Amino acid sequence: MIRPRTEQIVTIERFILEHQPQEAKGDFTNLLYDVALAAKAIAHKTNRAGLLDVLGRAGGVNVQGEDQQKLDVYADTIIYRLCDHTGRLCCMASEEQEELVEIPPEYAKGNYVLVYDPLDGSSNIDVNVSIGTIFAIFRCVDWEKRGRLQDVLQPGRNMVAAGYVLYGASTMLVYTTGAGVHGFTLDPELGEFLLTNDNMRVPEPPRYYSVNHSYFGRWSPGVQQYVRWLGGRDGNDAPLMSQRYIGSLVADFHRNLLRGGVFVYPAETNKPQGKLRLLYEAAPLAFLIEEAGGYASDGYRSIRDIEPLDLHQRVPVFIGNRQLVEKAEEFLAQEARVQAEMSENEALTEEVLSEEAL
Ligand code: P6P
Numbered sequence: 268m269i270r271p272r273t274e275q276i277v278t279i280e281r282f283i284l285e286h287q288p289q290e291a292k293g294d295f296t297n298l299l300y301d302v303a304l305a306a307k308a309i310a311h312k313t314n315r316a317g318l319l320d321v322l323g324r325a326g327g328v329n330v331q332g333e334d335q336q337k338l339d340v341y342a343d344t345i346i347y348r349l350c351d352h353t354g355r356l357c358c359m360a361s362e363e364q365e366e367l368v369e370i371p372p373e374y375a376k377g378n379y380v381l382v383y384d385p386l387d388g389s390s391n392i393d394v395n396v397s398i399g400t401i402f403a404i405f406r407c408v409d410w411e412k413r414g415r416l417q418d419v420l421q422p423g424r425n426m427v428a429a430g431y432v433l434y435g436a437s438t439m440l441v442y443t444t445g446a447g448v449h450g451f452t453l454d455p456e457l458g459e460f461l462l463t464n465d466n467m468r469v470p471e472p473p474r475y476y477s478v479n480h481s482y483f484g485r486w487s488p489g490v491q492q493y494v495r496w497l498g499g500r501d502g503n504d505a506p507l508m509s510q511r512y513i514g515s516l517v518a519d520f521h522r523n524l525l526r527g528g529v530f531v532y533p534a535e536t537n538k539p540q541g542k543l544r545l546l547y548e549a550a551p552l553a554f555l556i557e558e559a560g561g562y563a564s565d566g567y568r569s570i571r572d573i574e575p576l577d578l579h580q581r582v583p584v585f586i587g588n589r590q591l592v593e594k595a596e597e598f599l600a601q602e603a604r605v606q607a608e609m610s611e612n613e614a615l616t617e618e619v620l621s622e623e624a625l
Contacts, residue, residue: 271465279303279440279451279460286446294355295404298379299428302402303440303451303460305349309342309386309400310438310453316392330365330579338392339363342385342400356381357413360578362547367416367578379427380405380418382547388515397435399517403551404428419578423550423571430555431517441467441521443558448524467524469561473588475511475528477519485535489602490566493595494531506591516543520552520586524559529587531595533566540581545573549584562589566599 280300287296316338343363350356351368354375359368362384370376383402391398403426407413423429430442438453440460450464476497483491499505508528513519519530532541543549553563553570563570563586570582585595 277462282462294377298355298404301349301353305346306400306432306440307458308345310434312341313338313434339386339389346383346385350381355379357407358418360419360546361385362544367419369414376414378407380407382419384547387517387548391515396513396515397433397518398515399434400432401517401548401551402430420575422574423553426554429551433517433521435518443555448555448559467559469524469559469588470527472506473527473529473591474508475523475526476508477512477523477528478531479512482535486533487602489599490533493598516548523587527588529585529591532584534583541583542581543584545580545582546575546578549582552586556586561587562592564592564596566595
């Protein structure tokens with residue numbers, strides 16, 4: 268009897284090699300290896316954070332205006348130093364770098380683009396909550412002119428790979444190349460990522476909804492009604508779910524991928540585009556969730572269809588089981604209709620008043 272793949276011992280290297288597209292010339296495969304190696308290096312530091320005095324502030328402030336934690340700096344540096352000279356990339360983009368990350372002129376430029384958030388949720392480092400790396404890979408837009416901002420500002424639909432690393436009770440690397448979602452767990456003794464979750468699918472019925480309820484007063488009426496619906500208020504038709512939110516995107520996303528659920532970080536009055544980044548946070552996770560049978564929206568359209576205009580562009584995020592995300596779109600469409608009717612009525616009222624004044 269052939270054993271299930273997860274009962275065989277399959278390293279990520281072998282899995283990548285077995286699943287590489289026929290036309291792959293090795294660069295793409297080796298680039299995935301590079302990301303797996305960076306994950307091992309970051310895991311090594313992260314898992315010992317409390318012992319290596321890497322906690323606390325690095326003193327710097329990143330482009331987001333957030334205090335840079337030492338592990339942030341380490342993770343960003345590791346990925347750059349692992350990838351800048353391989354000849355596989357034409358450029359990179361990092362949450363920690365304000366501008367496009369160019370390949371040094373002394374090195375060859377390759378066909379691929381790597382975008383990444385080296386350590387998301389880093390504010391959780393000091394309280395030992397799981398944190399993560401998020402990444403995605405594009406092909407360059409124009410080989411002759413490769414290495415430009417245009418190569419990075421591509422919609423998620425163009426991604427050839429996306430994934431995340433979760434540094435938690437164990438270290439997991441979960442990725443897709445458009446042929447399903449596959450999860451690998453790091454065996455620290457072997458130093459290998461071993462296949463543990465083959466062809467992950469977001470399960471039904473969903474069990475969790477994840478949102479920071481303390482911002483309720485900042486949301487539009489449509490979002491407030493949606494979140495009330497998620498909570499099963501007024502005996503509605505929402506699935507029976509628990510509210511679970513730990514403030515670390517990769518950890519919340521991973522739990523919902525395994526158990527079913529929706530993660531919501533909507534627009535707010537003081538954050539009209541929400542908080543999360545399109546290019547290297549929302550779009551890679553949108554690729555993954557779609558490959559796992561789910562959906563990701565900004566409330567009106569697929570996050571994968573949004574053309575980035577800026578490296579660090581933010582986007583409202585509703586991501587998880589398809590019917591839960593589409594329900595958010597229903598509430599926001601209804602809100603738009605009501606707002607349009609109100610504007611129309613106000614315009615009519617002003618017209619009548621101005622005529623009466625004549
Ligand atoms: P809030 C962490 O800072 C992060 O970028 C994500 O990992 C997380 O989902 C979100 O912010 C939490 O934000 O405003 O709820 O603390």
